[in-house]
Amino acid sequence: MTLNEIVKLLEGEVLIPDTDLEIEVPCAFASDMISDILMCTKEPTLLLTGLTNNQVIRLSDMIDVIAIIFVRGKQPLDDIVEMARERGLPLICTKMTLYRCSGILYNAGLRSCKI
Amino acid sequence: MNEFWHIEPRFEAAVKGYFAQPPQAEVELEFPVPEKDFNTAGNGASETKNLLKRLGVDSDTLRRIAVAAYEAEINVAAHSKGGIMKCLIYDDLIHIRFQDEGPGIADIDQAMIPGYSTADELVREMGFGAGLGLPNIKKNSDALHILSSANNPTTVELLIFF
Numbered sequence: 001m002t003l004n005e006i007v008k009l010l011e012g013e014v015l016i017p018d019t020d021l022e023i024e025v026p027c028a029f030a031s032d033m034i035s036d037i038l039m040c041t042k043e044p045t046l047l048l049t050g051l052t053n054n055q056v057i058r059l060s061d062m063i064d065v066i067a068i069i070f071v072r073g074k075q076p077l078d079d080i081v082e083m084a085r086e087r088g089l090p091l092i093c094t095k096m097t098l099y100r101c102s103g104i105l106y107n108a109g110l111r112s113c114k115i
Numbered sequence: 116m117n118e119f120w121h122i123e124p125r126f127e128a129a130v131k132g133y134f135a136q137p138p139q140a141e142v143e144l145e146f147p148v149p150e151k152d153f154n155t156a157g158n159g160a161s162e163t164k165n166l167l168k169r170l171g172v173d174s175d176t177l178r179r180i181a182v183a184a185y186e187a188e189i190n191v192a193a194h195s196k197g198g199i200m201k202c203l204i205y206d207d208l209i210h211i212r213f214q215d216e217g218p219g220i221a222d223i224d225q226a227m228i229p230g231y232s233t234a235d236e237l238v239r240e241m242g243f244g245a246g247l248g249l250p251n252i253k254k255n256s257d258a259l260h261i262l263s264s265a266n267n268p269t270t271v272e273l274l275i276f277f
Contacts, residue, residue, distance in 0.1 A: 035247035062181040
């Protein structure tokens with residue numbers, strides 16, 4: 001599944017101009033807890049979360065995060081968006097809940113990230 | 116003081132040999148980890164990963180080092196009065212040592228149980244406090260050594276072979 005398909009399914013808003021939406025996304029992980037997310041050390045993954053602080057962006061220095069979907073209408077501050085832009089990390093916002101996003105993507109065939 | 120050791124069986128001899136007579140490190144890095152400073156927490160892990168990447172360490176090992184170091188760095192920022200992260204880098208391994216200024220871990224075995232957390236509200240708001248910090252460090256390290264007790268400083272050190 002491409003990031004573009006994911007943005008359409010989740011009615012998402014792309015926060016960084018000129019983001020490459022044709023990148024392939026093989027799997028996803030969803031959590032609001034940093035240490036849960038750090039269990040994803042086995043393969044690059046899409047991340048769905050309600051956390052919008054700087055530590056969420058910093059996670060991508062540690063593990064391979066393909067893109068971050070901020071759920072429940074959460075909007076990161078400008079400096080957080082800038083941190084992601086420096087790292088080439090796509091950011092997407094959606095008004096949908098974490099549960100709804102996960103269900104939609106799972107039904108569309110996006111599998112769970114190996115942990 | 117209470118002590119906890121976890122050593123991956125295949126590295127037992129190498130780990131014991133290392134601690135019996137630690138050699139001179141090729142590179143040493145040191146990072147302060149201030150109390151509750153979540154703007155800078157994680158800098159040490161990021162910079163260490165970047166340096167090791169330039170030195171040619173493979174990506175799987177890099178990820179394990181980064182996650183273990185990051186979790187331990189966050190632990191120092193979240194749970195202690197601040198401390199120091201020190202990395203000793205060799206040809207074939209990295210030794211990372213975290214030394215804080217207390218207040219210590221009363222029961223290390225309990226702290227190792229996935230899901231157990233003593234994180235306060237501020238720490239939880241940041242998305243920490245899942246109770247997976249020490250288990251994640253153990254999972255990603257070839258050796259983990261913890262020395263602590265209530266009202267004392269804590270030392271957490273880990274070895275990861277390249």
